[in-house]
Amino acid sequence: MFRLILAFAVVSTAYAQQPKRPRITGVAHIALFVHDVDQARQFYKGLLGYGEPFLLNNPDGKLSLTFIKVNDRQYIELFPEREAGTDRLNHISIETDDAEAMRVYLASKGVAVPAKVGKGRIGNSNFNVKDPDGHTVEIVQYEPTGWSVREKGKFMTQDRLSTRMMHLGILVGSLDRANSFYRDILGFQEFWRGSRDEKQLSWVNMKVPDGDDYIEFMLYDTLPEPNRRGTAHHICLEVPDMAKALAAVEAKPARKGYTRPLEIRTGINRKRQMNLYDPDGTRVELMEPRTVDGVPTPPSKAPPPR
Secondary structure, three states: OHHHHHHHHHHHHHHHOOOOOOOEEEEEEEEEEEOOHHHHHHHHHHHOOOEOOOEEEOOOOOEEEEEEEEEOOEEEEEEEOOOOOOOOEEEEEEEEOOHHHHHHHHHHOOOOOOOOOEEOOOOOEEEEEEOOOOOEEEEEEOOOOOHHHHOOOOOOOOOOOOOOEEEEEEEEOOHHHHHHHHOOOOOOEEEEEEOOOOOOOOEEEEEOOOOOOEEEEEEOOOOOOHHHOOOOOEEEEEOOOHHHHHHHHHHOHHHHHOOOOOOOEEOOOOOEEEEEEOOOOOEEEEEOOOOOOOOOOOOOOOOOOO
C-alpha cells in the first residue's frame, strides 16, 4: 500500500512539473518575399490602404525588410526576394504572452527550439520553429519597449480596407502531421473544414487557442510548384460589407494600376469574398465574417488527400 501511494506521489509530482503551454492569442504576421518592394508597397499601401510604420536595413544600407501595419498586433512583412520564381512565403508568426515559457514548453514536447529566446531588431522577444511541412513559424511576444508598442495607435489610416487579418492560409501535405503540431502541441482548435467536391477534403480551419484568428490548412496530395503557391499561401482580411469594400477599392487612385478583374463571389463556406493579388501573385482574400444568411455552413465529410 505504501509503495502504491509513493508511486502515485511520484507520478503526480512529475505530472505537475510538466511545463504548461502559455497563451497563444492570435496570428501576428505573415512574411513574404517580393520581387519589387516598391510595387508591393503600391499594392499593400496604395490599394489596401495600410501604413508602413518602420523598416530595417542591412549593414550595407540595402533594405532587409519593411513592415505593413494591419492593426496594432498584426503586420505583413515584406522581404526582397532571394531568388526569382521561388515560394513567396518567408514565414508566419503567432503571438504568445510568454515567449520563454513557450520555448520551454515546446522543448518538452520534442520540438527543436533555440537555446534561448532572442530579441528582434524592433525590440520584441521571438524565436523560430519549423512545422511538419517545413514552414518557419515565428513565436513572438510584444514587449513594452518594442517598436510595436511604441507605435501603438499610429500608422492606421481611416481608408484601409480591413482592420483585421482574419486568417493565414498555408500549404499542408499531411493533415495528420499538421494536426500533431498545431492541434496536439500548440492547442489550435478545428472549427470548420471544406472541400471543392465530395471526394477530397480541401481546407481545414484551425483557430488559435486563446483568440479568434485562425490558420487555414490548404490540403494537397501533390504540392504545387514553388512559383505557383501564391494562391494557397494567402492572407485573409475581414471586411464587414463586401460591396462597400469593392467600392472602396474602385475609388483608390492605385486601382488604375491594378489590372486584374474584381469580382464578389460566395465561397463554399457561404461567405461573400473577393480575391486580390499582389504583384507577385500572393492572394489577398477579402471576406465577410458571417455567412450570407447567418446560418453556419456544415463542415465537409470528405476524406483528406492522404
